[in-house]
Amino acid sequence: MTIRMIAEKCGCSTATVSKALNGAEDVSRETAERVRRVAAQLGYMPNAAARSMRTSRSYSFGVLFRDNADTGLAHEFFSGLLNGFKRQAEELGYDIFFISGRLGGRTIRYAEHARYRNCDGVFIANESYKKPEVRELADCGIPAVTIDYTYDGCASVQSDNYQGVRDLVRYIHGMGHRRIAFIHGEDTPVTDVRVASFRQTCRELGLDIPEAYVTEAVYCDPASCEAPTRRLLALETPPTCILYPDDTAYIGGRNEIYRQGLRIPEDISAAGYDGIDLSQILRPRLTTLKQNADLMGSSAARELVQAVEQGKDYIPRRIIIPGQVLPGETVGRAGETA
Amino acid sequence: MTIRMIAEKCGCSTATVSKALNGAEDVSRETAERVRRVAAQLGYMPNAAARSMRTSRSYSFGVLFRDNADTGLAHEFFSGLLNGFKRQAEELGYDIFFISGRLGGRTIRYAEHARYRNCDGVFIANESYKKPEVRELADCGIPAVTIDYTYDGCASVQSDNYQGVRDLVRYIHGMGHRRIAFIHGEDTPVTDVRVASFRQTCRELGLDIPEAYVTEAVYCDPASCEAPTRRLLALETPPTCILYPDDTAYIGGRNEIYRQGLRIPEDISAAGYDGIDLSQILRPRLTTLKQNADLMGSSAARELVQAVEQGKDYIPRRIIIPGQVLPGETVGRAGETA
């Protein structure tokens, strides 16, 4: 099935067929219709490789996603991100494929992989943005959009972590809590913003947060939250509410709290972050901040298409996507002077 | 960066460069080495589109994955499957992209999409195998491998659901349980096998399973397990152990059990299926059957490469991947005559 066969069947040239199929102006309406009818009837599909070679556009986006075992696609936030990106990209005519560091038994650099497949744009998420190889990809001339990180000259889509933590803390404050602790994730740009927002919001609310109330664990690692939780509960003046790095990590804190014979939220309140399904399935339902991963993904796709189609005229934008507090049942009402 | 530029730099023809790069026999060792050195130095990468057009091989696999909101990539079993497939496919030189029903604002059939991108093989998972469109894809002439389902003429990789349920039931029986109930998932080929295995294993063990002990819920839907759990607990002779459709669905049963003021496993035992991370994070740790999703994915990739490279000589195989009981803490010891 090539345009040549359609041309023969229609008694015209391949040039005319190509024009007709691509909606060019200089084709008579009747010819165009006839060509399209025959094409549809024969189940014609253009050959992506040939088109790509001729136009030097592949209508594909490369996706860089950390897949190294642990938390890759399995994390609901990232799978949501990818789903949103994929759906919108396809809607706009772009297929997506994965960029990886291995191909055919050889190690290749991300940028090489992207060039090899001629992708029109790249989507960078869930990677260590400090790795030179990642920076090389972002800078290699192919339009790129990054998630939760800004490279100079690249579009980026970011979850509003500042406002997210702020909303969550204010909600908890509104429930009467005055002694709020934050077990945050490991050191990343996202963590920095969240911790800064936490401290600033508490200050604005006139809350005094002892240093011991801000402590570190590891994202998505429940076990890493057990010791910090234990330490917080053992303080002379323990917090009345603990913020966890994310919904999954919260499970570790929850296990520790129960192990101490305490109840949630009667004895101690807790909140997560992300708003994954799990958070709403557990009883008591977790109070958390839902990140709009799907919207972040689809926004990234739209932005990337703009970057590709506007070429040199494109001015990189930074898009901030707000999240939303899911009240849940793990933050209880606390006495005003707790 | 094309072979032409390398040819100029090396003072030889493009044909020689092509041969040298592809390890042909009829090139002198010194020439080959020089060409490869220059290529590496210039950071040459072949153009995938050009190569694809010339060889009618794209070195890419299409992946059909249900992404319709709910449980797509978010499900750890499927993300594990995809990860395993992706890693192994890339190792063997094939990139992967997603086949979808939408492209450029138009609805296209899966088979069309696959042909458009010229993929060398397709990986079908997590789809309704009964849809004619899916069957069309499996039958369209492109080598295909399916997961947990057999199409005539297609390779397939299957989780050993028969043995899995059998091992799980026997483990539970070994813990002293004699009254075992099974809340299974909705009607699918996989469910059929699991239910059949459950009944047969129980029969072999001499267990009498009342009809009320086998009942239906929905995979990955905790809420759907609440009512069935309640009904089982309210029976005149309630089970001492309940099998759930999967680890996620178990959460619903767990919530209901706790709501009734019962303890796990002291008052009632329970088991899941899948062995996702969540199951090992919860306390008590869930007794479940871990499916080896990663191995299923990588096996599928190896098989698909065989199918592609052997062409007409390839004989479709069915590969069965065993799972493994994860003992956990939710199945307690029951009195021998319970």
Add this chain to the structure above:
DNA sequence: TTGTATGCGTTATCAT
């Protein structure tokens, strides 16, 4: 051992 020539399917240019 090396080089020349051709074609894969498509789009774009230019002539008709």
Add this chain to the structure above:
DNA sequence: ATGATAACGCATACAA
């Protein structure tokens, strides 16, 4: 409005 033709980058059959 239509068509002939070239070119995209690569691999290969065949000539040298």
